[in-house]
Amino acid sequence: MNKPTDPTRTIVSRRSRPAKEPLSREQIVKTALDLLKQEGTPGMSMRKIAKALDTGPSSLYVYVANLQELSAAVLDEGLCEVVLPEAQKDSWKKPLIDALLSYAKVLYESPGLAELSLSTIPIGPNSLALSEYLLQRLHEGGITSTQAAWGVDLLLFYGASVAFEQASRNQQGTTLQAAQTFYQSLDAKRYPMLVGVQAEMFSGGPERFRWGLEVILQGMLQTDTRS
């Protein structure tokens, strides 16, 4: 494209310079996370990451096995912002809920991260720390170990899903409005209940998430694993 022989150009282009500062895994992960935050999932492609680092896509494969593995690393990097409040003596529930609120907030603030969290198995120091923290609080709450294990899964997935839903709504107001007007146009004879609760279906911001957490925790306290 812009290759025509430019006689004024005496300076050697960066491209032909033999040595470049070498890449690093950390650099790649950070660049990927930046792109993800700025442009969402479609922004985090191998080719775009490479371009942002001024190299070719094949160069990344020295440090990263494939996109999936990179995604896991990016998710974990993103989760370093989650705040785990210090444990309290009098209440196990409050810090637990606060941690989950922080988790949901982090995901909510970068929709791409929320999307990743739904499709990536979370292995990495930060997600492990979060799980460990939740398990400890549930243990303090006297919840069985099997229930606690399953419960952590349920709570984390709920957080991710709420964040993803909310984020994708904010991003593309189009789709949501379309869905809402669609619900309003429903036949009240065929779907009486649905039409009746149509407004509630789309309502509720943070309090809806809190409600869900309360529901799950309440339920766990009263349900046995062998019921």
Next chain:
Amino acid sequence: MNKPTDPTRTIVSRRSRPAKEPLSREQIVKTALDLLKQEGTPGMSMRKIAKALDTGPSSLYVYVANLQELSAAVLDEGLCEVVLPEAQKDSWKKPLIDALLSYAKVLYESPGLAELSLSTIPIGPNSLALSEYLLQRLHEGGITSTQAAWGVDLLLFYGASVAFEQASRNQQGTTLQAAQTFYQSLDAKRYPMLVGVQAEMFSGGPERFRWGLEVILQGMLQTDTRS
């Protein structure tokens, strides 16, 4: 259908024959669902659907706005297999749970469908019927309308997520095993609880899903929306 005995008609290759049986939206959706069931999400591409119908990808756009819209239609088509048991006089809970088990089973049996359900806003007769059904059962159970609306969302999402997790595990045993051995290799000093419940983290088939449903329902019965 085929024009009989056209005197000017000499045998020509199918490719050069001007007229072909026209496509239809229904045909496209069904073909897409078949491909999705057989080959998962990567199998359901515009290009592959077109090839299966012996045409070019651009031909599909006469009947379908884009891949997203098609996905919604495919999801709904797939949900026609969900069984909604007749309402019972003595129990609202059993039919509700059975419907959700059926929902999860349908998604579980074709992993691609589970994946779709996590990324597609479910508008279509079959998903509406399911929501309406759940709302009615919850109403019978005496659950507030706001709680019911939010609860349906929670229950459906939980079903989809469990199906997706299970399906993606079965599909690629590699990733799961890797995750499991990874958990086993964790530092017990840093993650004592996590190592302790490591086995439970990956355990539990259908009973785990039932447990989650019980938890959510129990919790809903005891949680107010304004708590």
Next chain:
DNA sequence: ACCTGAACACCGTTCAAGT
């Protein structure tokens, strides 16, 4: 009205070749 071919602007991943 419906279908087609060709093009546009993208993907992830591999691999021989360079330094």
Next chain:
DNA sequence: ACCTGAACACCGTTCAAGT
């Protein structure tokens, strides 16, 4: 050891041109 260019086998979507 690291980087590169080029290639392979894919994507979704558009559009002028055909029938």
